[in-house]
Amino acid sequence: MQSAVTVDAQGFKVRRVHQDAHKLSAYSQLGGDKNSNLVSLNLPKDKSMKDEEDEAEYTVDGPLLRVSPYYFTYMTNCKLRWQNRKLLDLFSTEFRLYTKEQYTEALANGHVTLNGVPATLDSVIRNGDCMCHRVHRHEPPVSSRPIKVVHQDDDLVIIDKPSGIPAHPTGRYRHNSVTLLLQRQLGIKVHPCNRLDRLTSGLMILAKSGKSAQKMVEQMRDREIHKQYIAKVIGEFPLGETEEEKENGIVVEQPLTTIDPRLSFNIVDKENGKPSKTVFKRLNYDGETSLVLCKPLTGRTHQIRVHLQYLGYPIVNDPLYSSPKIWGENLGKNGDFIVEEIQEKLHKIGKTDPATSWLHPDGSGEIMSGKFCDTCKAELYSDPGVNDLELYLHAFKYESSTDKGWGYETELPYWAVEQQTKMMNLALEQAKKIGR
Structure with a gap:
């Protein structure tokens, strides 16, 4: 049962599982009449999985955009790295959505299938298998x-x-x-x-x-596009030592690797990392923080964030790379930390501990609330806090480096404008003291 792919009217590739979601019901995909465990779920037989999903509704709640809980049937074909692994092991190591106990219960109750046949705690996923798992989804709110x-x-x-x-x-x-x-x-x-x-x-x-x-x-x-970001970082970012650095910026070429994809946790890894290159140039310094122009020349995950941390100037409100509670006083500068200890602390974020950062060290945030859904009995999360919703890193300009000649840019974010305004006011105050 390979993952067949076709294209839609716009020419976008559509995987077979997405096609099935529009046509088939969760009841049929989870085994139908052959799966006696479905009786307790009371699944609709005449409603497609996509129709069930689309019953979700949006509501704006001040700074948050919420989506109502809805039923969703995960369907996915076996990936190469999943082959010949037990499903329970796969769930508990690849996915962070639920606890191992919840996945164990779902398997024990026949709510997970392989190729339409109820899976068990001993089921192993093979090449070509299609795995299905129906859940009552509670999405986290996002910025409104x-x-x-x-x-x-x-x-x-x-x-x-x-x-x-x-x-x-x-x-x-x-x-x-x-x-x-x-x-x-x-x-x-x-x-x-x-x-x-x-x-x-x-x-x-x-x-x-x-x-x-x-x-x-x-x-x-083909790297024909020049990208420019702006970031607000801790401390006085250096202007550079040589005339070339002062003119063109400081070049960082530290290879990067992903330690834990579930956490999107990345570090500089000089032995096994992928080549990565970023150019940084300080725009101004307000006595405590700096605005920095960032030009990534490669596109690694968290490249700008990790390179800034490695230099010793992490983004001020970065919940992954700037929190003293996670990294200690040196904030991971020069890669001076023990990976396993950081990974253990990060796994608690959003579960038992809220996200923190240098700018908001004690901010309340999303954690397990101790409250449970009346429908699915899953434990609910508290609302996200300031460290869960914003990062002072903004992609403000993309332009073609070839004769195609296109370019787009945005307005500067409020946190960059505020700092620019602050520096301008300081300059005007000093000018008044000088006199004519």
Whole structure:
């Protein structure tokens, strides 16, 4: 049962499991009449999995955008790294959505199937297998700041993504993602050409067709696009030692590797990391923090964030890389930390401990609440806090480096404008003291 792929009217690839979601019911995919465990679930037999999912509704609650709980049937084909592994082991190591005990209960109750046959605690996933698991989803709220459309034509939609919203469905987020929000609220079906971290704000390029997406992705792959970000970091970022550094910026070429994909935890790894290169140039310093222009020349996960931390100037409100409670006083400078200890602390974030950062060291945030859903009995999370929703890293300019000659940019974020205004006011005050 291979993952067959076709294309839709816009030329986007559509996996077989997504096609099935539009046509088939959760009842049929979870074994139907052959699975006696489904009786207690009271599954609708005449409603597709997509119809069930689309019953979710959005509500704006002050700074938060909420989506109502809904039923969702995960369907996925076996990935290469999953082959010949027990399902329980796979769930507990690859997915962070539920506890191992909850996955154990789902398997024991026949709520997970392999190729339409109820799985057990001893089930092993093989090449070509299709795994299904129906859940009552509770998505975390995201920022209610609007998605601004910077430019739109027949091929592309260019947006200014707010911080705190993932680019596409991933992990615990589905409807609360840029692509589904644009589709549900504006009727625009698009494919992201570049993917910003959930917490990073700024320019996203989205294609309206498979052909347009391929052209843009090829430009990015061939490094024909210059990207510029702005970040607010801890301390007085250096101007550089040589005249070249002072003019063009400080170059960081430290290889990066992902330690834990569930946490998106990345570090500098000089032996096994992938080549990574970023240029940094200080824009100003206000006596405590610096605004820094960041130009990533490669596209590794968390590249700017990890390179800044390695230099000793992490982003001021980075919950992964700037929290003294996680990293200690040196905040991970020069890679001076024990990976296993950091990983253990990070696994508690969002579960028993709220996210913290240098800027907000004691901010309340999302943790397990001790309250449970009346429908599915799953433990619920508290609302996200300030460290869960914003990062002072903004992609403000993308432009072609070839004769294609295009470029897009956004307005500077409020936190950058505030710092610029502060510095201007200080300069004016000093000028008044000098006199004519």
